[in-house]
Structure formats: structure tokens, C-alpha cells
Amino acid sequence: MGLTNETIKERLVAKFGEQLSHFEEPYGLLTFEAPKELNLKVMQFLFDDAELQFRFLTDLTAVHYPDQKGRELAVVYHLHNLVDNVRLRFKVFTTIEEPDIFTATQLYSAANWMERETYDFFGINFVGHPNLKRILNVDEMEYFPMRKEFPLEDQTRIDKDDAMFGRGTLPESAKG
């Protein structure tokens, strides 16, 4: 019959039990959440298992939720089973004060640059990464641009101001 989302979910729950949570299927893509200490174990299990065979890491990225205290940064892994053409997504959450996640580079070489990009934009420290430094931004940049507190616009411009972007009030001369 093929590998279905129910089968994958049963196997995962049989192995890890109650530690995995928030199972959902937006647009048919099985999504679940794992505690951050288990991320390598989950990926290793999905890799090694003869029936599940999730051996391709499609994407590794992060999301910043500034309002969820204690769970601000989410690292999202997208895995793909090339034999049965089944995809799944799983997320690990971490706090913004200590964003340490174990690196997936031992298992997937593709994770190397993807984790560098995630570090560059969100500031997540991947423990055990061979070369964790900025990859797309200027090396001297001190902040992590994709976090919600930083504005998109370049801050060195003097001719554009907050009012032009809908933040704050217009100067008197421009009103009316």
C-alpha cells in the first residue's frame, strides 16, 4: 500500500512515546514537534529504519516567535523519503536565551551550510558544528537580521524615515 502518514506516526510513537507531540497534517504533510535534546535521535531513527528511510534533508530553517516565552525559536527540519516519495516536517523549540541545538552535520552533510545560514539569520548555536560562522551576511554584522525585533530597512539611510514606512507620525510639513 505504501508508506502513509498513519504508519509513520505509529512507528514514531511506538519508539518515542509521549515525547513527540503536536501531530498535525497541514496540506497532507505530517508535522510533529520533538524536544530539542532528542532531535538527533529522531532523525537517526528515521534515517536507519528500513521501512521509513527518510534519508534526504530537504530544508533546515528556523522561525522566531517573540510572544511564546520559553519557546521563542523553532528549528524546522524537512525530511524526504526518496524511495516512497513521502515528506515530513518536524520542529524543535528552544528559548532565546540559550539557543543551543545539536548539529545534524554528522548525519546529513547538507545540514552544514543550512545550519550556517540559520545561525547567520537567527543566532541559533549548533553544538558540534565544524565551522559555525556567517555565510550570507557581512562577517562583521553584530545582530541576527531575521529576528523580529530588527527592521528590514537599512539603518544608515538619512533620507528615509519611520513615517515613510507607516511607523510613527509624519512631520508637520507633510501632513494635509
Next chain:
Amino acid sequence: MARPVRFNIHPIQADIKDNISMVNAPEGHTGEGFFATQLSSVVGLARKNSLWPLPFATSCCGIEFMSVMASHYDLARFGAERLAFSPRQCDLLMVMGTIAKKMGPILKQVYLQMAEPRWVMAVGACASSGGIFDTYSVLQGIDQVVPVDVYVPGCPPRPEAIIDGFIRIQELVGNESVRRRNSDEYKALLHGYGIQ
């Protein structure tokens, strides 16, 4: 049934005899076997009609530049026949496309490797001012790293606009004084950019 042809149904035969333009000689005093004029006009005339551009094409404006160099909007008829990608051999640095902040020092390196006299043309909105990409990663105009002579606005500018910018560069080149590159103002300008 295919649409009927609407354009070019009475094509005009190109007549080479009326379509040749010649460069005028500069003003000067002529005599039997000699011609006296200002050195800067002769040098300017020679330089402006054989500018060798360096196409620093990064994104979409580079595609417009490709059409400028092609046969329809031929840039070679203005003397820019020989493009090279080596800054050591070029006079005009044409920066076409978005320059990221990581690319800024590299662009400055390329500019430094050019020999005097050199001119810079910023083609497109991104090279002139950052364009629509007002963001943390894009350099908001290449005049933050190199001195620019002509800006060609547009997103992307029409090939005719790029040619117009090139013609203005030619006017700048033709009217430039031979002592400009050694003058104090020019040195102060370069000093402002951190170039000795």
C-alpha cells in the same frame, strides 16, 4: 488563421549614404601641413570615441546591457567595441545591478585596479541608490564605495537610456581637462572615499 502582419509591411530600404556620421574635428588653427588646437580637445576626442567599458553586470540591468551590446542597440558604434573583464585594461566601469554589502569591498578593489583616467557609470536604480531593495544586505548606492560620474536611473533602464548615459560619459570625457586627475579637488574626492 494567424494574425495579419501589422508592422514593417512597407520596410524602408536602409541607405548607407545618408547614414554615416563623422566626428567633427576640434576647433583650431589650420595651416599648410599643421593644425594647432588645445591638447585636451584632441586627447578628449580620442578618448571619448574609444572608451573601453568593463561591464560589472550583477543582475537584471546586466541583461539590459546585453541587449545594448547586441546588434539592435549597438553600443559598438560609439566606440565601445572592446569590452574586457580585466580592470587593468578598461576606462569605464559600468556597474549594472544590485550590489550587496558583501560585494562592496570587491567592487572597490576592481575600481582601484583601474588605471587613470577612469570613469564610473552606475546603471539602474540598485546601483544608484539601492533601488527597491532598502534592506540590511544591499549597499544603498555604489557611491558609498566608489566615486560615480553618471547615474542612469531605471529599473531596468531602457537600452536607449543606457546609451544616453554613455553619451553623457563621452561628453564628460571629451571636455575633461588634462590636469584634472592631478588637481587637489580630485585628490580630495578620492581621499573622501579612502583611496590614496
